[in-house]
Amino acid sequence: KKIDNGEKPAKTPQKKPEIVQEKQPDKESESEEQDTSSSNPFAALEDNEEVVDLKVENPARARRRALKEKLETQLKAAEFRFINEQLYRSDDKSCKKILSGDAAKIYHEGFAKQVEKWPINPVNLIIEYIAKKLPKNHIIVDMGCGEAKLSASLKHKVHSFDLVKHNERVIACDVRKTPLETNEVDAVVFCLALMAERVDDFIKEANRILKTGGKLFIAEVKSRLENEKKFKKALGAYGFTMVSENDSNTHFTLLVLKKFRDIDQKTKLPALNFRACQYKKR
Numbered sequence: 001k002k003i004d005n006g007e008k009p010a011k012t013p014q015k016k017p018e019i020v021q022e023k024q025p026d027k028e029s030e031s032e033e034q035d036t037s038s039s040n041p042f043a044a045l046e047d048n049e050e051v052v053d054l055k056v057e058n059p060a061r062a063r064r065r066a067l068k069e070k071l072e073t074q075l076k077a078a079e080f081r082f083i084n085e086q087l088y089r090s091d092d093k094s095c096k097k098i099l100s101g102d103a104a105k106i107y108h109e110g111f112a113k114q115v116e117k118w119p120i121n122p123v124n125l126i127i128e129y130i131a132k133k134l135p136k137n138h139i140i141v142d143m144g145c146g147e148a149k150l151s152a153s154l155k156h157k158v159h160s161f162d163l164v165k166h167n168e169r170v171i172a173c174d175v176r177k178t179p180l181e182t183n184e185v186d187a188v189v190f191c192l193a194l195m196a197e198r199v200d201d202f203i204k205e206a207n208r209i210l211k212t213g214g215k216l217f218i219a220e221v222k223s224r225l226e227n228e229k230k231f232k233k234a235l236g237a238y239g240f241t242m243v244s245e246n247d248s249n250t251h252f253t254l255l256v257l258k259k260f261r262d263i264d265q266k267t268k269l270p271a272l273n274f275r276a277c278q279y280k281k282r
Helices: 027-039 059-088 092-098 103-116 122-133 149-153 200-209 228-238
Strands: 139-143 157-162 170-172 185-191 210-221 240-246 252-259
Touching: 122 149, 122 185, 122 210, 122 252, 139 149, 139 200, 149 157, 185 200, 200 210, 200 228, 228 240, 228 252
Parallel strands: 139 157, 139 185, 157 170, 185 210
Antiparallel strands: 210 252, 240 252
8 A cells, every 4th residue: 555654755856958059150151142142243153053154155266266267268279189089080990090089088078169159059959850750660870979878768678889888878889880780779879970981881781781771870960061962862773762851950951761672792883972070270
């Protein structure tokens, strides 16, 4: 039993709650932060955004840079013109030597820049024609293909031949003697690629590899045709008849022809002469 002796139990003393006072910011440090932020107008952007460098190029330096770029462009253009003239006047072996090293790159970059200035690029017209009018199972041959734009743009099977292999789509060979079988393909394209003053062998090879009824596309600079009427008539002796002609612009002529018969490769045929590309001396 619990015995009550009349004494009250001692109370446990309770701790008084501590009053925590917030530490007031130091006035001096606060003023320093304010001074720093006011002196740096981009302070608010530093954590979240990239600050754009607004430096302005020195005008004299800008003029020197522009002059340097202009001179480099003129030099490349002169190199292209020189290489181009040499190619049109050289045989196959000489062409390979001319396009050795960096010359092939200089030539194709210069060629691309020249064609960019034209209102229409003939290769685009040929791509459009083939895409719309030739069945997808037809085999196309791109002679002197450069960077093989036809192969990259069409769903057809395209053999891309050029003297120099510019990328994985190109097969390096003499386009006058391709590795294709006789009567194997449905269309042959020469787009600014008849790089000789006598083009007989190019057209003979086109006749050999084309099936009867196959298409021949010839796009060439107008100034190279000495006598366009005579040239088109002579193509009949090589087994081709005219389908259509596009000379709506001032730079080039585009001929579409159809093969109507095989020819004897040894038979003497009329010469197909083109002018070499020549540039005014500067």
